Amino acid sequence: MEQLIISGEQLREMIVTGAALLERNKAYIDLLNVFPVPDGDTGTNMHMTMQSAIKELAGCKSQNAGDIAAAVSMGALKGARGNSGVILSQLWRGFATALKGSENMDAHMLSEAMRLGTESAYKAVMRPREGTILTVARMISEGMRTLDAQKTNTTVDAMVAHMIETGEHALDITPQLLPVLKEAGVVDSGGMGLITIIKGFKMALDGEEVETIVPTEGGTADQPIEDNLTLEDVNDIKFGYCTEFFIVNLVDTFTDKTLEEFRDKMIEIGDSVVVASDTGFVKVHVHSNCPGRILQMALKFGEIDKIKIENMREQNREIQRKLKESEKEIGLVAVAAGSGISTVFKDLGAGAIIEGGQTMNPSVDTILKAIKKVNARNVFILPNNSNIILAAQHAAEISERNVIVIPTKTIMQGISAAMSYNQDSDVESVKAHMCESFEPIISGSVTYAVRSTTFKGKTINDGDIMGIVDSDIEVVGQDIAAVTSELLDTMIARKSEDAIVTIFYGSDVTEEQAEAIADEAQKKYPDAEFIVQSGGQPLYYYYISAE
Numbered sequence: 001m002e003q004l005i006i007s008g009e010q011l012r013e014m015i016v017t018g019a020a021l022l023e024r025n026k027a028y029i030d031l032l033n034v035f036p037v038p039d040g041d042t043g044t045n046m047h048m049t050m051q052s053a054i055k056e057l058a059g060c061k062s063q064n065a066g067d068i069a070a071a072v073s074m075g076a077l078k079g080a081r082g083n084s085g086v087i088l089s090q091l092w093r094g095f096a097t098a099l100k101g102s103e104n105m106d107a108h109m110l111s112e113a114m115r116l117g118t119e120s121a122y123k124a125v126m127r128p129r130e131g132t133i134l135t136v137a138r139m140i141s142e143g144m145r146t147l148d149a150q151k152t153n154t155t156v157d158a159m160v161a162h163m164i165e166t167g168e169h170a171l172d173i174t175p176q177l178l179p180v181l182k183e184a185g186v187v188d189s190g191g192m193g194l195i196t197i198i199k200g201f202k203m204a205l206d207g208e209e210v211e212t213i214v215p216t217e218g219g220t221a222d223q224p225i226e227d228n229l230t231l232e233d234v235n236d237i238k239f240g241y242c243t244e245f246f247i248v249n250l251v252d253t254f255t256d257k258t259l260e261e262f263r264d265k266m267i268e269i270g271d272s273v274v275v276a277s278d279t280g281f282v283k284v285h286v287h288s289n290c291p292g293r294i295l296q297m298a299l300k301f302g303e304i305d306k307i308k309i310e311n312m313r314e315q316n317r318e319i320q321r322k323l324k325e326s327e328k329e330i331g332l333v334a335v336a337a338g339s340g341i342s343t344v345f346k347d348l349g350a351g352a353i354i355e356g357g358q359t360m361n362p363s364v365d366t367i368l369k370a371i372k373k374v375n376a377r378n379v380f381i382l383p384n385n386s387n388i389i390l391a392a393q394h395a396a397e398i399s400e401r402n403v404i405v406i407p408t409k410t411i412m413q414g415i416s417a418a419m420s421y422n423q424d425s426d427v428e429s430v431k432a433h434m435c436e437s438f439e440p441i442i443s444g445s446v447t448y449a450v451r452s453t454t455f456k457g458k459t460i461n462d463g464d465i466m467g468i469v470d471s472d473i474e475v476v477g478q479d480i481a482a483v484t485s486e487l488l489d490t491m492i493a494r495k496s497e498d499a500i501v502t503i504f505y506g507s508d509v510t511e512e513q514a515e516a517i518a519d520e521a522q523k524k525y526p527d528a529e530f531i532v533q534s535g536g537q538p539l540y541y542y543y544i545s546a547e
Contacts, residue, residue, distance in 0.1 A: 003155055003156055003157060003205075005106045006065075006156050006205075007063065007065070008062065008063045008064050008065035008066075008068050008103060009063050010205075012068050013204040014204040015053070016054060017201070017210050019050040019051070019053065019054050019197070020210035021197065021199060021200035022046060023047050023050075023051075024210060025043065026046070027043065029041075029042055029046070029193050030044055032188070033189050034455065036466075037447050037449070037468070042082070042190050043193055044081075045081040045083075046088055046193040046197075048363070049076050049081055051079060052075045052078055052363065052365070053072045053073075053075035053079065055075055056072065056074050056075025056076075057072050057075060064102070064103050065103060066101050066102045069092070070096045072092050073089070074096075077089040077093070077394065078368075079363045080391055081362065082361040082387045082388070082391065083125070084133060085361070085363075085391070086364070086391055087133055088193075091114070091118065091120070092117065094113050094116035094120055094121075095113040095116075098112040106156065107155060107156050107158065107159040111144040111145055111147075114137070114141040115141045117137070121137060124390065129178065130177045131178025131181060132178065132191065133190030133193070133194055135170055136170040136171055136194055136195065140163050140166050142166075144159060144162060156205065157202075163201075164198055168195060171187045171188065171191045174191055180456075183455065183457075185454070238271070240311060240313045241289065241309055241310065241312065242309070242310045243285070243287070244283075244284065244307075245306055246281050247284065247298050248280070248303050249302045251302055254301050254302065259282065262297070262298075266284070269288050269294070270294075271287050271288075274286070282302075287312070291309045323375050326375060328374070328377070329427075330376050330379070330380065330427060331376030332351055332418065333351070333371060333373075333380070334354070334381075334414055335356050335362060335384045335385060336355070336356075336384065337360075340534035340536040341415075341543070344415055344533070345414070345418055348418035349418065350382075350418065351374035351376070352370040362388065362391065364391050364395045367395035368395050376401065377401060378401065378403075379403045380406055380430065380431070381395075381403060381404070382406055382414040382418060383406075383408060383409075383414075384411050385409065385410070404427070404431055409443075409470070409471075410443035410470070411504070411535075411543050412444075413441050414438070415502075416545065417438040420434045441545050442491050442545065443470055443543075444542075444543070444544035445468045445540050446483055446544075447466055447539060448464065448466065449461065449465075449466055449476075458473055458476055464476050464478065465477050465541075469487070481513065481516070484517050484541070485517060488501065488521050491544065491546040492528060497527050497528060499528050499529075500528070500546070500547050501529065501545070501546050502544065503532050503533070504537065505541070506535055506539070506540050506542065507537065509541050511532070
């Protein structure tokens, strides 16, 4: 039976089912990506963003639609990856705004949520392009408002069905709006991801199920950061005392059931609970606000021994004080993949390296942690990937620090910018020098195609070796060395025959192979300078710069 109003719990089911359906279809959505490189593709990025949203939702115990939407919005923003993930997080932001304070949701509120989310998504993108997920979201929103205006008492079920209908029409015309989609014979992958989520909404309303989505540990499977900081805002610490002790000389009436009941009581009044027993004693660990009460309860079961109670709020204040004392004026964060490339950025002054890039786009939350790690009042970020810039900008907006995103789109641009980084200079001078330094760089890379497609007149088969300059596929072949040599010819022709060329070789090629390519090029271009370094990057055989 169709419903005029749905409860917060039904909204929760819609969101969880939409996320689960997206998870099931993420590999297919990845295949719609036009650029056939091994990358953090759209389906994967949207899925990881929704994983973070579902994790946040799992911690929301409210049945209120507004609270549920707010939790999803917060989780999606923290876990947003890639351009598609950031745009998706902004759509959820519209839901949180439209449903704020509402216990239930009707069709009009759903329409308003989509309108606000679409507006927020368009504002988030500096140069919005039609033929993308933005177009699909906008046309869905426009169709919803038309239905809302024409028909009173529209049910939520009818509105969701209309969302799918208008969304599929919008998806069908994306190739007409974006020629690169038409040439590749695909529709927009982000739009497909959005419609997949909405189809999950309908499945939930119809009582259909998708295999339950289970958040990964940590919620977003983030890339590691060399991070020794565990501090959080003192006001955010829910339980202030870490209490550890043993219960020894247990009373004769102590049983396994007694142990379970005691553990359950600890869970009710604290967290991080460990209650483990062995022959003759019980080890207890719990974070709470009432250590005395816990000790009093434990005395019922025996004697307490080796008591340790620590004030975590005071510990946190001390960490804050020490960090404040050592705070720098400026710091640098860089996104990189590969031990050699990470080392270069560290040597050039990066205080935090986010492991990621082509193969995995870091989340907003990961970038925020890196910003905190460098412990500086002003923090520069080198995204080194066009699909990470938007997430970095959103991290900058919500960070408490002054964060400046240098819009580097390649590793080689990032290295050039980092070479101009001077932590002893003022913020504006550093920004100007870093931006100026990477603009003249020509960036190249050599990798393999992960799918068959047509791109700007070139037919590319799955497994082909590709030489890429900036964002254009210039060379296609079957031999890594031959493609790399031809790519070098293209790059030097664009720059000059006395260019300085740096070649970072990846984990799948040897130093000898890289040196052989450089030696051959040196004979061809005697006035050029060739530098070969270990990058250690996965999946990309070479990163190359010409300056």
